[in-house]
Amino acid sequence: MPTKEVLLEVQNMYKNFGATVALNNVSFTLNRGVVCGLIGENGSGKSTVSSIAAGMQPPTKGSMKFKGEPWAPPSMLYAEKHGIGMIVQEAGTIPNITVAENIFLGHEAMFKQGPIINRAKMMAATRELLEGLGITNIQADQPVRELDMQQRKVVEIAKCMYWKPEILIVDETSTALSQDGREFLYSIMAAQRDNNRSVIFISHDLDEMMEQCDELTVLRDGVIIGTVQKADYEPSLIRRMMIGREIQGNYYRDDFDGYSDEVVLKADCITTMEDLLCFDLELHKGEILGIGGLSQCGMHTVGRALFGLEKLVDGKVTLKDGTKINNTRTAIKNRMGYVSKNRDTESLGLSASIMENIASTGYDINRWHGPGPLISNRKEKDYVDEQVKELSIKCASKYHNVNTLSGGNKQKVVFGKWIAPDSEILILDCPTRGVDVGVKAAMYQLMYRMKKAGKSILLISEELQELIGMSDRVLIMKDGEVRLEMMRTEGLTEQKLIEYMI
Ligand SMILES: Nc1ncnc2c1ncn2[C@@H]1O[C@H](COP(=O)(O)OP(=O)(O)O)[C@@H](O)[C@H]1O
Numbered sequence: 001m002p003t004k005e006v007l008l009e010v011q012n013m014y015k016n017f018g019a020t021v022a023l024n025n026v027s028f029t030l031n032r033g034v035v036c037g038l039i040g041e042n043g044s045g046k047s048t049v050s051s052i053a054a055g056m057q058p059p060t061k062g063s064m065k066f067k068g069e070p071w072a073p074p075s076m077l078y079a080e081k082h083g084i085g086m087i088v089q090e091a092g093t094i095p096n097i098t099v100a101e102n103i104f105l106g107h108e109a110m111f112k113q114g115p116i117i118n119r120a121k122m123m124a125a126t127r128e129l130l131e132g133l134g135i136t137n138i139q140a141d142q143p144v145r146e147l148d149m150q151q152r153k154v155v156e157i158a159k160c161m162y163w164k165p166e167i168l169i170v171d172e173t174s175t176a177l178s179q180d181g182r183e184f185l186y187s188i189m190a191a192q193r194d195n196n197r198s199v200i201f202i203s204h205d206l207d208e209m210m211e212q213c214d215e216l217t218v219l220r221d222g223v224i225i226g227t228v229q230k231a232d233y234e235p236s237l238i239r240r241m242m243i244g245r246e247i248q249g250n251y252y253r254d255d256f257d258g259y260s261d262e263v264v265l266k267a268d269c270i271t272t273m274e275d276l277l278c279f280d281l282e283l284h285k286g287e288i289l290g291i292g293g294l295s296q297c298g299m300h301t302v303g304r305a306l307f308g309l310e311k312l313v314d315g316k317v318t319l320k321d322g323t324k325i326n327n328t329r330t331a332i333k334n335r336m337g338y339v340s341k342n343r344d345t346e347s348l349g350l351s352a353s354i355m356e357n358i359a360s361t362g363y364d365i366n367r368w369h370g371p372g373p374l375i376s377n378r379k380e381k382d383y384v385d386e387q388v389k390e391l392s393i394k395c396a397s398k399y400h401n402v403n404t405l406s407g408g409n410k411q412k413v414v415f416g417k418w419i420a421p422d423s424e425i426l427i428l429d430c431p432t433r434g435v436d437v438g439v440k441a442a443m444y445q446l447m448y449r450m451k452k453a454g455k456s457i458l459l460i461s462e463e464l465q466e467l468i469g470m471s472d473r474v475l476i477m478k479d480g481e482v483r484l485e486m487m488r489t490e491g492l493t494e495q496k497l498i499e500y501m502i
């Protein structure tokens with residue numbers, strides 16, 4: 001085989017955002033004709049290094065070479081025109097202009113005749129481009145706002161492809177695409193390879209990465225851990241590279257310790273408008289009680305009802321001292337916490353800072369000694385700092401908006417918000433949904449520590465492995481009823497649970 005030609009070289013690159021070190025001496029090479037995957041946890045630096053190569057921002061230090069020449073693109077438009085195009089993780093189109101105007105945004109001068117932009121020519125060029133890519137459900141003169149999310153991503157892909165990039169960078173695009181859209185994207189990536197051009201592909205889905213990429217480069221905390229060639233792919237190896245330890249053994253708990261007989265939370269024949277009819281449940285001290293089932297089985301309603309979020313038509317939820325939980329204020333006052341399945345709408349104030357979100361559960365705790373409702377700034381700051389540190393929430397500052405964080409770090413903020421007030425009972429509804437392995441592992445460890453400290457956890461989950469891996473007892477629900485109750489034993493299998501779900 002001839003030696004491969006190097007297309008891009010990144011040399012000793014650093015990027016700082018305030019105190020955050022996003023890239024810490026990153027060096028790697030990309031050869032021609034290769035689909036290279038960049039993989040790593042949220043916040044490991046994948047978008048940062050890609051966007052620097054694509055001219056969206058300069059590095060703090062370090063250099064690049066593209067086709068053997070120094071490469072320091074001053075803008076994305078420049079990079080696009082000279083051979084490196086990127087489909088960004090966020091939405092990259094403007095809704096109120098047409099598909100054609102989006103595709104040629106910033107390059108309108110190409111169609112200038114005298115002082116006037118020849119729109120008809122722009123439309124024709126767009127039609128030709130879409131046709132060439134086999135895109136039939138998008139029209140050149142359509143305003144982008146009429147398109148759905150998937151079609152908008154396809155417009156971005158087309159926009160990139162117009163310039164026939166030698167390096168196409170695809171940053172977390174496939175999650176926005178359905179199967180059809182993905183196939184389309186994969187075919188474009190394969191064509192790049194066949195034409196001796198290259199791709200940098202970023203996705204959260206390890207299976208997808210292993211399938212589509214010729215090699216995988218792993219980033220962790222802004223450092224390149226290594227590159228694995230397709231022949232050597234091994235999921236546990238790659239995961240270990242991503243989080244720096246073998247996770248198979250300690251991903252889930254591996255003990256069979258029981259829990260106390262003491263009932264700390266009880267649902268007595270609770271009935272809701274929909275979903276539940278005379279439903280009973282007991283949660284014990286030091287227990288992780290798992291509830292699984294299909295998404296409509298009523299398990300999410302159980303979680304909401306226990307936290308006082310559902311109106312009960314009949315029955316009651318009580319704590320061990322008899323306190324009735326019928327609204328969230330009583331629940332919180334009695335040291336209960338709830339992590340909603342709908343994190344962004346129910347668990348977080350997205351327009352508030354990390355600080356404000358975590359501190360929101362501490363008003364009673366962080367009060368000034370004297371009379372009145374004043375909050376001690378010192379206490380509140382410590383209350384928040386401890387969680388940011390303990391949970392390794394990756395943020396440049398706790399005063400930043402929580403919306404600037406990755407999904408995994410947002411979820412850590414939600415956990416922090418409930419751990420800070422030392423909650424005795426935690427209701428977790430799909431707590432690890434959409435977070436990557438590192439954050440998942442951290443959450444499992446946290447749940448286990450809480451259990452060991454005598455706290456009680458209700459884990460509602462759509463992932464059977466997680467239920468089996470973490471629960472002391474598992475309930476499987478169907479049509480609002482418990483169909484199966486299993487204790488934590490070595491014989492607990494997914495197959496067994498599935499039988500009762502469907
Ligand atoms: N514009 C920015 N301002 C401040 N911090 C940023 C910015 N962009 C990225 N970061 C931080 O840099 C780190 C790497 O981020 P990023 O490259 O987006 O990671 P990835 O794409 O691997 O999830 C993270 O800690 C992130 O919070």
Ligand SMILES: [Mg+2]
Pocket residue numbers: 046047048089171172
């Ligand atoms: Mg990213």
